[in-house]
Amino acid sequence: MSGIYLHIPFCKKACNYCNFHFSTNQQKMEDLVYALTMEIKLQQHYLSDTVETIYFGGGTPSLLKSADISLLLNTIHQYFKVSNDAEITLEANPDDIDPHIVREWKNLGINRLSVGIQSFQESDLQWMGRAHNALQARDCIQQAQEAGITNLSIDLIYGGPTLPHENWKLNLKTAIDLGVPHLSCYALTVEPKTALALKINRRELPEIDTQHQAEQFEMLQSITGEAGYEQYEISNFALPGKRSKHNSSYWSGAHYLGLGPSAHSYNGKSRQWNISNNSLYIQSIKKGEIPFEIEELSTAQQINEYIMTALRTVEGISAERLNIIGQKEIFVPLVAEAQKFIQQGLMECSNEHLRITPAGKFMADGIAAELFRD
Structure with missing residues (x-):
């Protein structure tokens, strides 16, 4: 099996902990989508196996117009052999979700959503700089389920200074009670050059408490285990039959093609990654050139x-x-x-x-x- 990842490098606002490649200026969105279709064509021979998973990541892919998602999926089907039951995931933010748009996504072929909840607590969301609020965090899950996409994953962050143990337990209980079948839970990490790192270096915020994080990780294992979730990867917990096929393929060494600025590809022998610059990526693709670096793996x-x-x-x-x-x-x-x-x-x-x-x-x-x- 093999997979395709599309990086959509745009967000409404910057979260203070994020170090992924993105821009809050969405003016180049249409140019980027066009460039992605061109890169799909240019890379049509990179994968030899049937594509079993397609993943729209970012950034915030839920900012894409439905017509753009349709164009990208149709182009992939044109140049690659895609399994009839391929897992097609779209990362989405809670504030982009409503019943109408979820039905549109489903009709386009999206059959799995990965929602960036991060927390159901207002204090955490404000501290992280998220664009959604606690009410939207809860409502979007029910809206997606009612609109027909029940294969859901949500991201949660633990170990931060605004998250006491009781609130972490509440976050997990809320996700479980809402019937979310897949949880991706990450310890808050201070990445270089982020706003969070800058504030800690200036002593405006305290250092991360690793003991606090370890205790919340143990709570995570215990609470999810009691609820019937399998910890099939360090940060990923799934009810039976609900593992992420796309991420599992990464961990099993399957080949994958990454499309878009900063996206990585792997064919078993080498790893390559596209330039992390939207303008230069678009300019190069328009010339028929893929701006990437490559590393042959010993x-x-x-x-x-x-x-x-x-x-x-x-x-x-x-x-x-x-x-x-x-x-x-x-x-x-x-x-x-x-x-x-x-x-x-x-x-x-x-x-x-x-x-x-x-x-x-x-x-x-x-x-x-x-x-x-x-």
Whole structure:
């Protein structure tokens, strides 16, 4: 299987924690959509497998006109073989959702929404600089469900200074009570060059409390587990049958094509990424040129990428897959190096799979880094 990601780099306003590539100036929206159709044509030979997932990310893809979404989907179907039951996801902000637009999206082929809720608490939303309010956060979920898109995912952020434990529990309870089948929950991260980082550096805001975050991560695991959600990846929780097929393909090493400014592509042997500049991207595409950089991945890099992504999933590292990538026996010495984590109860090994235990999930990235191969 393979997937296609389209980056829509426009937002109504900037959130203080976000470091994704976007612009609040939407004047180039139509030019960008046209450039995306051109890049689809230029990249028509990048994927050889049937496309099983299409994902509109950003930025804020829900700012697109329905006609633009239709044009992009039709162009993809023109140049790629797309599965009849492909998962087609649109990221949306609560303030862009109403019953009419959801029905339009569904008629265009969108069958899954990923909604940037972040919190159901007004104090959090104001602190983050979000464009929606707490009432819209709740209403948009019910509006989407009533309009016929029930395959929903929402983003929630925990560990911030305006989110006490009781409010975090309320956020999770609200999502569960609303029947949201998929949750993507992320610890608040201070990314360089963001407004949040600047305010912390100026001592206008306190440093992030990692102990506070760890406690809320444990609450997250407990509350979702009791409600029947599977933590199939460190930050992702799904009811049975509701995993994100698109994101799962990333973690399993499937090939994908990224379209638009800053979008990344991967074909198993190399990784490439488009320029993070809307104007230069559009200008280059109009000339028939894709403005990207490329990195050919060594065997060691391929192994380490697999270790990093696989350890974040419930399946963990597969001996068979690891040995195929390395073209020799790698799993046994890797397990030997992991013994210190196994003895601490942070990892486990069974059925030729090496996994992070629930106790080790908050430290998954650090554990993976210690297991990287030279």
